[in-house]
Amino acid sequence: MKLLLKKGKIYQERNVFTDALYIENGYILSAGRNALLHEPALSPSEIMDLEGKTVVPGFNDAHLHFYQAGLALSTVNLYGSTSIEEMIRRSISFLENHGETLKTLSGRGFNQDYFEEKRLPLRSDLDRISETIPIVFTRTCSHLAVVNSAALKKLDLSMPLPHIEGGQIDVDTDGAPNGIFRENAIRLLDVLYEEESVDSALHHIRAAAEKALSYGLTSVQVNDIWLENPESEVVEEAYRRFAEENPSIRVYHQVYAKDLPALEKRLKSGFDRSESPFLRYGLLKMFADGSLGARTAYLRKPYADDPSTRGIPTMSQDLLESMIRKAEDNGIQTAIHVIGDGALERVLDAYEKVIQDNRNRHGLIHVQITDPDLLDRIRKLNLMVYAQPIFLHYDLHIVEDRVGKTLAATSYAFATMEKLGIKVAYSSDAPIENFHVMENLHCAVNRQDLTLFPEKGYNMKEAVDRFTALDNITVNSAYMSHEENRKGRLLPGYYADLVVLKEPYFDVDKDRIKDIQVDMTMVNGQIRYDSRIDSIE
Template identity: 45%
Template sequence: MATVILNAKIYLERGRFARALLVEDGIVRAVGTNEEVLAQAPAEYETFDACGRTIVPGFNDSHQHLLNTGIALSDIRLHTAKSIAEVKEIARRYIAERKPAPGTVLHGMGWNQDYFEDESRLLTAADLDDISTDYPIIFERACGHLLTANTAAVRLAGITAETPDPEGGSIGRDAEGNPNGIFAENARKPIRALMAERSVDELVELIRIGMAHAAETGVTSVQTCDLRPGSWERTLEAYERVAAEGASTRVYHQSHFHNPDDYRAFLAAGHVTGTGTPMHRFGPLKLFIDGSLGARTALMRHPYNDDPTTSGIATLTPEQIDELVGIAVENKCSVAVHAIGDLAVERMLDAYDKVTNGSNPLRLGIVHVQITDRPLVERFTKNDILALVQPIFLHYDTRIVEDRVGKDLASTSYAFGTMQKLGIHMSFGTDSPIEDMNPIDNLYCAVTRRTLDGTPEGGWHPEECLTVEEAVDAYTLEGAYASFEENVKGRLLPGYYADLVVLSEDIFTMPVEELRRTKVDATMTAGRFVYQREGA
């Protein structure tokens, strides 16, 4: 059945809008005035009266973790905790309500010590022991690059005072050298291995939970990092089942492999960039080469301003990076690499210099690109390297970045306006569940350079603000470019996918400071409404 959308303000491209739109077979067939579109409609169609509301292309989150979003919405949620005491209260309430079976490994996500009002410090095993000594407990920090485990979990993992720090990771220790429950980067692996493998049925349910959240926030496409060594076959089976049964979200996999043999086996199974269906496709190799700013594991050229004992953690050596990138390029696959610190970004640009020559047909990219000076940003233009960024990170990072890296380097970081002016292919994501998937908050941070509570007035380095049109394009058309779909996705023009979002407000004319009052009233994916807000 065709659908005609009438009486709307439909964003087509900068400075150009339409009143109506015709959808057939999941594709936009016509745009124009109400009369023009109705004249092209088939004999039978359904009508959606937008009542003057603004419609934009479906948001394309260019980097996140959809499966982990489902997990975060299902396990112990610590994102709102404002104190260590509240972390304990949330966990105790979860145990009391859920009554997990004895020996169950409890998992939580989202705590951030910089939000704690009682003690601004990392959680330790002692804190989690105060919740329970019977259950092994693993709580992952908001960044996902550091976790804390209680004593029961540390013992179960076999970690002792004699256990050495692994390459690319660190084990926190007390004054006597005993593990204190804090594990960063590659040291997390034996702790995370304690969590029971989830069945395919469980994974299907978690993916659907993540997709439902995507639909209610207006996200119609996700570029998601969920396929990993040791579990990718089972996770892929779950995604294929969801796609076959009717998915509400388009999926483009950023597949994480750090061992060359594992990656070659994945490629040998036929999972190269571009294969798949319009609803479920394979994308780039995803690498992690450093950590996070909040955990001081982002790899910096110089020691941290507020902790000169460390410059962060390199989770892969330059030689390992070169080998993995080389395998991808040899197989005509794209690459997307987590790099936050300036040295991490520099190393990735160095690696890409070796496999490009003024152009970037494989659309090699760097995810996050947070800490930069101007010459580092300009280097992206040399080989047309993509930047997959998260403006929502400004909400938290502006509170800590000057302490971490100093005022001068902070002033040239999160350089979204500079990237736009230089013509860099810059797309938006949220890294969900690191931050919520909500595109409206992401847009707000991009165009105001403020935290979600509105500070600082005038914005943090407002010279880097984007216009609403620039931000929407980064979230739609540029996201499509990152997945080689800019000719079918990211615009509402004839021949493009009918992926769209009906908004409660006109984001193009309202004061940008008020953007956050915008609601998603309806979401359409592939010509089908997958979400409609109650009462809208």
């Protein structure tokens, strides 16, 4: 297949643009004048006039839960609920339309900080939705879940409640479970869900892909294989079929293992499986703590707004070191979820003890609560950072309350990381947040929420420019998956994965970045999303 793109503003690298690309068999073969030399030999159908539109590399979300994002589209949508009452109303309405065949009612996306009640929902609240169907609602961060009495009855927990290493089951004044499960305790709820089939998992992945392509995503680095989970093999097989049937998005797996036996079992059967340009296996994912919103992110000092807790470390120091060592010995990349400064300190201690260099490109996911010394330790270890600027949409409203003004001022330190030379890639962590790329870049550049608050931006010394933001979700994301020489730039020899934008990203007013829409998404030289066709349908 041959295609010439001409008369565009095509971004190649900082302050460098061209006006034409020649594509053949999924690769960019030439650019600029050299590309235009092919025009006389091409048919009209092989030439596309871009009419001056801005073209950028295909977006690459460096860490998200893609299958889970697709699954969320078929559960109760709790995002944006402003009260427990609204959450209950949405759920009852969902049951009226879908409740006949439900084994368990699941939903996700609530955030108690947006509720009028300013508290977490409890078992008694969910009982108002149903006393017979088990209900599991997950907070937007995925580090806290709430269930109803029917779910607790089915779980049949022993009393006293079992100790959960790295997790917690909350109780009421009588010592009975109040419905709230935190961190590792959430895994107890797996038995409540309906058994997933390959066909249904594939349906959810396709749904996520359709939405992602409309946002310009051409690559995703997914954490959906959770070893030892009942649905893990089913989801993995669904991804294999997705890559074979009609590949439209490139997938790089980030595989989660909770302990050494799970990792060793996978290593014996082969860590990498069914690899192709559209399905690759990469790193080992681990969790060191929880989330700031749920107050389970692990801090060095007690929470400023709740001195009774410092959060929850979800792995012991010995286990952290053992897992990193096993991965390092087997040439496997690692990336560890770390939000609180206490968790970051523990992880850095483990890396410093185990790795001599960073030939395997180990990294840190989130890195939200930091100080200058911790950031310098990241630099010295040459660790990579998978950051989520979109988290500022919510976190800028709570971070000072949670950790105090002093520590908040050195957190979400995107610009400081750049100055230190730390390799940073951007991601959404969907379905924690929407994988709308331009909203993510808006938060990186403007340091505002999606309503443009605060007017002058939050802690603007940590803002980055448009070039940096874009590179961090294109070529830097490709670096995280060892693909920076074939993905993330619109240069000869690279994949023809690109996005045509409806508005000029580099030229619009900064407060309009979040509203820029995708006109066309191309993967491997083929159009996978066209806004004109989509609008007709």
